[in-house]
Amino acid sequence: MKMKKKSTAISSPPVGPAKRNLHQPNNLARTDTYEISGLLSSLREVIKTARQQVMHAVDVVQVQTCWTVGQHIVEFEQGGAARAAYGSRLLSDLAESLTAEFGKGFDDRNLRHMRAFYTLFPNWNALRSELSWTHYRSLLRIDEPDARIWYMNEAADQNWGTRALDRQIGTLYYERLLVSQDRKSLREEAAVKLTALKVTPREFVRDPVMLEFLGLPNTGKLLESRLEDALIENLQSFLLELGKGFAFVARQQRISTESKDFYIDLVFYNYLLKCFVLFDLKTTELAHQDIGQMDMYVRMYDDVRRSPEDNPTVGIILCAQKDKSIVRYSVLHGNEQLFATKYKLILPSEEELRAELVREQRLLEEKMIDGDVEGEQL
Numbered sequence: 001m002k003m004k005k006k007s008t009a010i011s012s013p014p015v016g017p018a019k020r021n022l023h024q025p026n027n028l029a030r031t032d033t034y035e036i037s038g039l040l041s042s043l044r045e046v047i048k049t050a051r052q053q054v055m056h057a058v059d060v061v062q063v064q065t066c067w068t069v070g071q072h073i074v075e076f077e078q079g080g081a082a083r084a085a086y087g088s089r090l091l092s093d094l095a096e097s098l099t100a101e102f103g104k105g106f107d108d109r110n111l112r113h114m115r116a117f118y119t120l121f122p123n124w125n126a127l128r129s130e131l132s133w134t135h136y137r138s139l140l141r142i143d144e145p146d147a148r149i150w151y152m153n154e155a156a157d158q159n160w161g162t163r164a165l166d167r168q169i170g171t172l173y174y175e176r177l178l179v180s181q182d183r184k185s186l187r188e189e190a191a192v193k194l195t196a197l198k199v200t201p202r203e204f205v206r207d208p209v210m211l212e213f214l215g216l217p218n219t220g221k222l223l224e225s226r227l228e229d230a231l232i233e234n235l236q237s238f239l240l241e242l243g244k245g246f247a248f249v250a251r252q253q254r255i256s257t258e259s260k261d262f263y264i265d266l267v268f269y270n271y272l273l274k275c276f277v278l279f280d281l282k283t284t285e286l287a288h289q290d291i292g293q294m295d296m297y298v299r300m301y302d303d304v305r306r307s308p309e310d311n312p313t314v315g316i317i318l319c320a321q322k323d324k325s326i327v328r329y330s331v332l333h334g335n336e337q338l339f340a341t342k343y344k345l346i347l348p349s350e351e352e353l354r355a356e357l358v359r360e361q362r363l364l365e366e367k368m369i370d371g372d373v374e375g376e377q378l
Helices: 033-077 088-104 110-119 135-140 145-159 162-170 173-179 182-191 223-235 235-242 288-304 324-328 350-369
Strands: 246-256 260-268 275-285 312-322 337-346
Touching: 033 088, 033 110, 033 135, 088 110, 088 162, 088 260, 110 135, 135 246, 145 162, 145 275, 162 173, 162 235, 173 337, 182 288, 223 235, 223 246, 223 275, 246 288, 275 288, 288 312, 288 337
Parallel strands: 275 312, 312 337
Antiparallel strands: 246 260, 260 275
16 A cells, blocks of 8 residues: 555546537537437546545545654654653644644544554555545554454455444454354464465354344344344345345245245345355244254255255354254254354443353354364364
């Protein structure tokens, strides 16, 4: 993300359409309406593209300015005991002068952000130019360096807006992703770094799935049809929660045998896994009948819908609660095609969510010790 100097020379404009002779019969007044419409559409695209480029350039310059301001402050503070004596007065004195000249964007609070920005991201070339200053301010809240870098790259690669980034940070998306992977995969990923690893469905299953964006009450009986409607109405947010590669296919999709029709609540396709992903919604606690039903759906879908180019279908039961004994002593155990995951309608506190992740991590470690998860034993 090096800033390159651009030439100040003005290049020649692109050659436009040939000028018409207005004295000829085929003058502008007689130009076909379709041609005018096409010209107008082209001009709109030119203007929109130019405005987007200007906005992006402004974002890049703002990020560079904040980083450079932070760099100067940090280097000044590290300039010896005499400068260190300024202590906490330094930022307040700077803010007083800068806000008087340049506005409140350089107040004490923002200067602290800029100093932290340079401290946490000292390598300018490692920053992502796709992100705005608001993105980076959100990233400053993350204490764990690996998580901070992961969120930065993911926000840039997935084109997350600032609201999307804030939500993913608030729901501990990175931590939940780590819990979903076994330790062997994590060690291999760290060792080979840029070498692509085989992607498995287990890595794409979140537990729990956060559905606070639906705005549904967390008390009383919830109908499965109401949950399904809410997910469809908030499909973009649901796709964001599911993670990479998901595309919506259908709701209540029918699959048929010779004698009976069945309807699958939600069907997605994941282009990274190269497989269909079926969702069965359960607003009650997971029951063994639910597992058997999803097992049947997956087998039927593989038989009647899956093409030879697709990987085996994955089935996910999205339920309000699940008993780990039912999971352990059913076909879900050790299965790479069937999964059960809880949903939450309200966002728990960070402490509650971390406790939930610790429990899931312990379960994963127990499975690895028992040899239930593929990979080396601890």
